[in-house]
Amino acid sequence: MKMLRSLLPLALAAAFGVATAGAAPKGGKLNLFGWSEYVPQAVIDGFTAETGVKVNYETYASGEEMLAKLLAGGGSYDLIQPPDYIAEALIKGGLLTPVDQAKLPHFGNLMPEYLHMPHDPEQKFTVPFMVGTVGIVVNTEKVTTPVNSYAELFTEAHKNRIVVLDDGRELVTAALYTQGKDLNAMTAENIAGTRPVLAAWFKLIKLFDSDSPKTALLNGDVDLGLVWCGEAAILHNEDKKFRYVLPKEGAHLFVDLLAIPKDARNVENAHLFIDYLLRAEVSKLVSDEFPYTNPNAAARKLLTPEQLANPASYPVTDRKLDTFRHIGDSGAAIDELITDLKNAN
Amino acid sequence: MSDLAAKRFPRPTGLRLLDWGLGAWTALVFLFLYGPIAVLIGYSFNTSKLNVVWEAFTFRWYGELMRNEPILRTLGNSLVIAAAATVLAVVIGTTGAWLLHRFRYRGARAIQTLICVPMIMPEIVMGVSLLILFRVASLELGFASVILAHTTFCFPFVLVAVQARLQGLDPALEEAALDLGATPLRAFWLVIVPCLRPAVISGALMAFTLSMDELIISFFTVSPASRTLPLQVFGMAKVGLNPMLNALSAIFVVTTVAFVLFTEHLKRLAAR
Amino acid sequence: MQALPAADAENPHARRATPMGWWLLAPMLIWLALFVVAPLLILVVYSFCSRDDLGRVVFDFTWTNYARVFDDTYLKILARSVGYAALTTLICVAAGFPAGWFIARRPPAVRNRLLLLVMIPFWTSFLIRTYAWIAILKSEGLLNATLLSARVIPQPLELLYTPVAVVIGLVYAYLPFMILPVYGSAEKLDNALVEAAHDLGAGPLRAFSEVIIPLTWPGIAAGVLLVFVPAIGMFAITDLMGGAKVAMIGNVIQNQVFKARNLPFAAALGVVFTLLFVASYLALQWRGRRARA
Structure with missing residues (x-):
């Protein structure tokens, strides 16, 4: 009996907890849905301390994953970090709320070359967060031969020493580059055409990881990787033996954005957080922890010369860089190809 | 006397040999079970982040753990969800077990089978099907969706535990209470419930732990606000080794040991 | 822990259910x-x-999802999932049965202590237990460091992100689920039976295969079910220890829901998986009934 009675307050607390979880405390809340390893906890804590807004931060490891959960989750997200091509799909599908620039006093910090890009020509729905490339990182202590292209990365000598992003579109794109094809020409034939290339590559790959490919490189489980530039920049900071290379054939340039889903509940707080991220000193904090290319001119002024000289974050290059566009239903064909190949071995 | 008996009928050497082999094997199994846990806890006190070389002793990771907002928040969520699911599971499971014991229902066998389904159904199928259900019913994912999902797989465990106890119960007890003029409800409350207490408690503990540890079904039914601790741990483990996770593991293991000892104590009390 | 509870139809005092009931x-x-x-x-x-x-x-009616499930790729994944889960189950039986049996044969005081030792990992978060292996198995991890310094191996073994790692993770996660039910049925067994078998001239091996195994079959069956079914659908262990390379049916379903945005296909995979599971359940029951007969 005593046990039951002692359970009762627990039950009440539970019911109460459920009820209050729905209601907004002072300052309200913000459900942020972002890439894993992209928004430092310190930035979130700083925002909460200043505004009283509680931030629930949930993460994903690919644009596709974000889109799936967004479509599944209904109104549960207030602010998302879509990559450019996913944002384009969301805009076309009418799934975003326009961003009110009047509420973003720090919008002027952004560099004009990252505005009005093809995914959002009117700059109505998105705000650039970080920019980056996908390239090759090499542990030069273990790999002494030069690796400057996809072809040189995926060779028999590197068998089982390679980590790649667990992202079908990135892999198909790399294969398209080696074939000299346009990376946005994702026709069924083109995708099918990459099969032999990818099949050969997959035999050499040790692991697929989009969350944190740097971990396996740091642990010594692999020596080479096809990774986000930010991951390579962290590795480079950790140890200069890690070198970042943009492949000769061309590389994917991405812009990650901030956007507000159509059925977001806390639109005001989303604007508050966007503007907070646009502040020069906050944006610098992001760059300190996750060294991607910062599109914020004011923040760049605060960065140290070493940060600006990190070849992974701010590459000086004449390599061909391209952005992804929305490719409609081809995503399914890519997914099928990748699943198929992963199981062929 | 027993010595003498042992001498007169010694255990066959073959069996003794087998026993000895089995004992060694069991020792190996325990080594396999506990080795990694010991390593995990050991490294939670290491200053190095990489979990390989022993550098120096520190409590630093425990301190960081106590200040880590996402872990604390998801732990809070998990406790709320597990508590709510346990209460619901106890109510549904206990009454269900008693009713199925007390009355002969048409289709009792079918009902019993249905109850077993959530216990043994693959978690991933349950997760996907519940996600689709919530979407069809336009129930927004949040605390309610996770609690509903967790209660569904938890209550059968309570029910089965209580059922096992009921089978050993003397039916005369309740009849005596009724003969003495108690209403059926009072008889249930005053006679049956106290008898079932050990089973209810062990069922509740089972439900609570199952809910606290659940990853797969939660994966499909949480919202950002109701994210649970296992999901947070999964996310952190995916990003790489993190001594904070070692510290968390150590706390988990210590809590578990305390918890198991406590339930054993309860069982002994109940048996007395 | 009994996975196959009998219907509670034996209560002689049960009354026909009233509307109130x-x-x-x-x-x-x-x-x-x-x-x-x-x-x-x-x-x-x-x-x-x-x-x-x-x-x-x-909402339109199509068979394409099922056609895709029975496509080569997914049949292979299904077969591999069943294979890994079966291997895991086999290892769990091999490791867990003797342990469960041994524990059940101890005097009560020792038995309860040993049982507690099995319960602790059983109650500890499986994620945490999986995580423990990453630090041990990685290239520059504890196992390799130990073996290298003891000069057992000339260069680090590649363990993490291989199928071996996945099976180790699965066995580690589910072993207690085998030991406990085996213990449950072995404990009820009369020691005299075993010794009688021996007295009748059965060697230890024959006693094991002809007396012990059939008599503890319910426990083994429950253990097999408790290990095999969750092992097929598990995606966290394959993600963490297999480097997302060793896809199992659970990973595919999760990917279809959360990456490929193809719920109908995920649903079809789920339906087929469920049917597979029902079939294995019935097979176990049938085998159990035959063993009893």
Whole structure:
């Protein structure tokens, strides 16, 4: 009996907890849905301390994953970090709320070359967060031969020493580059055409990881990787033996954005957080922890010369860089190809 | 006397040999079970982040753990969800077990089978099907969706535990209470419930732990606000080794040991 | 822990259910209908639907999802999942049965202590237990460091992110689920039976295979079910220890839901998986009934 009675307050607390979880405390809340390893906890804590807004931060490891959960989750997200091509799909599908620039006093910090890009020509729905490339990182202590292209990365000598992003579109794109094809020409034939290339590559790959490919490189489980530039920049900071290379054939340039889903509940707080991220000193904090290319001119002024000289974050290059566009239903064909190949071995 | 008996009928050497082999094997199994846990806890006190070389002793990771907002928040969520699911599971499971014991229902066998389904159904199928259900019913994912999902797989465990106890119960007890003029409800409350207490408690503990540890079904039914601790741990483990996770593991293991000892104590009390 | 509880039909004092009895049972029945039966039915309906290019479900009738499940790729994944889960189960039986049996044969005081030792990992978060192995198995991890310094191996073994790592992770996660039910049925067994078998001239091996195994079959069956079924659907261990390379059916379903946005296909995979599971359940029951007969 005593046990039951002692359970009762627990039950009440539970019911109460459920009820209050729905209601907004002072300052309200913000459900942020972002890439894993992209928004430092310190930035979130700083925002909460200043505004009283509680931030629930949930993460994903690919644009596709974000889109799936967004479509599944209904109104549960207030602010998302879509990559450019996913944002384009969301805009076309009418799934975003326009961003009110009047509420973003720090919008002027952004560099004009990252505005009005093809995914959002009117700059109505998105705000650039970080920019980056996908390239090759090499542990030069273990790999002494030069690796400057996809072809040189995926060779028999590197068998089982390679980590790649667990992202079908990135892999198909790399294969398209080696074939000299346009990376946005994702026709069924083109995708099918990459099969032999990818099949050969997959035999050499040790692991697929989009969350944190740097971990396996740091642990010594692999020596080479096809990774986000930010991951390579962290590795480079950790140890200069890690070198970042943009492949000769061309590389994917991405812009990650901030956007507000159509059925977001806390639109005001989303604007508050966007503007907070646009502040020069906050944006610098992001760059300190996750060294991607910062599109914020004011923040760049605060960065140290070493940060600006990190070849992974701010590459000086004449390599061909391209952005992804929305490719409609081809995503399914890519997914099928990748699943198929992963199981062929 | 027993010595003498042992001498007169010694255990066959073959069996003794087998026993000895089995004992060694069991020792190996325990080594396999506990080795990694010991390593995990050991490294939670290491200053190095990489979990390989022993550098120096520190409590630093425990301190960081106590200040880590996402872990604390998801732990809070998990406790709320597990508590709510346990209460619901106890109510549904206990009454269900008693009713199925007390009355002969048409289709009792079918009902019993249905109850077993959530216990043994693959978690991933349950997760996907519940996600689709919530979407069809336009129930927004949040605390309610996770609690509903967790209660569904938890209550059968309570029910089965209580059922096992009921089978050993003397039916005369309740009849005596009724003969003495108690209403059926009072008889249930005053006679049956106290008898079932050990089973209810062990069922509740089972439900609570199952809910606290659940990853797969939660994966499909949480919202950002109701994210649970296992999901947070999964996310952190995916990003790489993190001594904070070692510290968390150590706390988990210590809590578990305390918890198991406590339930054993309860069982002994109940048996007395 | 008994996975196959018998229907509670033996209570001689049970009365025919009154309307009141039905009313009282109604909440539980409704719960089961809403959260067990309805989701499965909807799952079946969804498995015949298709999707638009953003991944929203379109209600038209199609067999394509099932055609895809029985496509080579997915059959291979299914076969591999069953293979890994079967290997895991086999290792768990091999490791867990003797241990469960041994524990059950101890005097009560020792027995309870040993049982506690099995319970602790059983109650500890499986994620944490999986995580423990990453630090041990990685290239520059504890195992390699130890073996290298002891000069057992000339260069680090590649263990993490291989199928071996996945099976180690699965065995580690599910071993207690085998030991406990085996213990449960071995404990009920009379020691005299075993010794009688021996007295009748059976060697230890024959006693094991002809007396011990059949008599503890219910425990083994329950253990097999408790290990095999979750092992097939597990995706966390393959993700963490297999480097997302060793896809199992659980990973594919999760990917279809959360990456490819193809719920109907995920539903079809779920339906096939469930049927597979029901078949293995029935097979175990059938084997059990034959063993009893």
